[in-house]
Amino acid sequence: MDRFTINDLTPERFWERQPTVLEQHWLAEIAELSPEPFVLRAQLQGDHEPTIEPILGRDVEGWRANRYIGEIRHNGRTLAIRPRLGIETITGWISTILNVQVLPRAATHSKDTSSVVTQLLAALWRASVLTAGQHALPRTPDRVASHGMSVHGRLDVAGTARRRAAGHRDLVSTQVVRSYNNAPANAVVLADRYFDQRLAGSRWRGNRLDEHMAVLRTATGSRPKLPTLHEIRTARYSPITAKWRRAAELSWQILNADPLGVAADDESTHGVLIDVAELWELFVLHCAGLATDQPVTHGTTGHSSGHLARSTVDPSRTMGKLYPDILIGDSPVSALLDAKYKRLGGMGGVDRGDLYQLHAYSSSFEAPIAALVYPETDSGPPLEERNSPWHSRAGALSFLTLPTERARCVAKLASWLEHSAQAAIQPPTCRSASLKGTVLATEQD
Known part of the structure; x- marks a missing residue:
């Protein structure tokens, strides 16, 4: 099968090879596809509808390629989209977001580009299972009946009466037995087998997941029957095992779609995509929580939203709901962040739409300081960052590139919060650039 490999957010002129005429038409067909059926989010998104690009x-x-990495198989060819920042960076974000080590170091250094998607999928799945298993394994209650001369559990009066009517002298009783042999455990065991076949020899599980899977395989067997999604969702979960539903649903989705290989030779369209922009947003959210003692709110959960306009006749009527990614402080908001998984800088400067979005956020939430935050690159801080903060009537606006490693990201955010808060209360000097200048520069580029 033909395989075409590119990096996310990388222009065509920087690809390893240029597409042929036939591949150009094939890429145009992929561009028309909706990514929604292929995106695995592992229940990481907020309560509002996720952004679809x-x-x-x-x-x-x-x-x-836009905000997704992964593989799409379409009409006999495969498009592989690799993370431009490297698999170690992306798996590091997942580890930070869920506070678990998602891939042992031995599994992150494969040079086989086709295994990158496999490793990232395994990272998401492993993080989901380890998070679910922090307090308990997916044990569900099962009512078991028995009969004899002694009662085990509770006496079944109706069952005993039927036995006596049939000439037996024993007693019927029922007891609740908690078992690991259930729908969520079956799905997780099958997904573990799925990845183990594709990551053989890489010691990809780690000790903790090995222990979990040994217990579950003992109860279910190594090849249990794949449950239906309805069976997974209707299984009985306690408050401490509720996260196993998410892990089981992700397992079912991976097994049902089989994005890594069964139908590789047909002409259908299938595959798997991971929303890296969402991972970057959640990584920045986690780092912001460590960078300040103030309350940090995930604005895209739907519980913290602003509005672009409000009616003077009926104040309950609003227009233009706004969902910034991260709000720092509470009544009033002291700072606002919006994560952008793209490059900052270049001939075009700050994207005009992003600039207006940040200004609207700052004005609506009355945040004295606000920033768009981008992944850091090796080229150093771009001009827009070196001239930050930019003063506007809405407040002090900054454009930041943040390190992709947690400790350095936390340190830079803490420094920005301290220095920008001081700059926000000082009038602009002759060296300060204005927001109007930024808009004009963007429009001229």
Whole structure:
């Protein structure tokens, strides 16, 4: 099968090879596909509807992948989208977000590009299972009946009466037995087998997951029957095992779609995508929580939203709901962050839409300081960051590139919060650039 490999958010002119005419038409077909059926989110998103962007976009520099990494198989060819920041960076974000080590170090250094998606999928799945198993394994109650001369559990009066009527002298009783042989455990065991076949020899589980799976395989066997999604959702969960539903649903989705290989030769369209922009947002959220003692709110959960306009006739009527990613402080908001998984800098400067979005957020929430935050690159701070903060009537606006490693990201956010708060209360000097200048520069580029 033909395989075409690119990096996310990388223009066509920087690809390892240029697509042929037939591949150009094939990429155009992929660009028309909705990414929704292929995106695995592992229940990481907020309560509002997640942002949906096309898998591929096209501009003056040609094709480029958007916010997703993964594989799409379409009409006999495979498009593989690798993370431009490297698999270690992405798995590090997942580890930070869920506070678990998602891939042992031995599994992160494979040079086989086809295994990158496998490892990232395994990372999401492993994080989901380890998070679910922090307090208990997916043990569910099962009512078991028995008969004899002694009662085990509770006496079944109706059952005993039927036995006596049939000429037997024993007693019927029922007891609740908690078992690991259930729908969520079956799905998890099968998903573990699925990844183990594709990551053989990489010691990808780690000690803790090995212990969990040994217990579950003893109860279910190594090849249990795949449960239906309805069986997983209707299984009985206690408050401490409720997270196993998420792990089981993710397992079922992976097994049902089989994105890593069964139908590789047919002409159908299937695959798997991971929303890296969502992971970057949640990574920044976690780092912000460590960078300050103030309350930190995930604005995209739907519980903290603002509005672009409010009616003077009926104040309950609003227009233009706003969902910034991260709010720091509570009544009033002291700082606001919006994560952008893209490059900052270049000939175009700050994207005009992003600039207006940040200004609207700052104005609506009356945040004295606000920032768009981007992943850091090796080229150093771009001009927009070196000239930050930018004063506007809404407040002090900054454009930051943050390190992709947790400790350094936390340190830079803490420093920004301290220095920007001081700059926000000082009038702009002759060296300070204005928001109007930024808009004009963007429009001229």
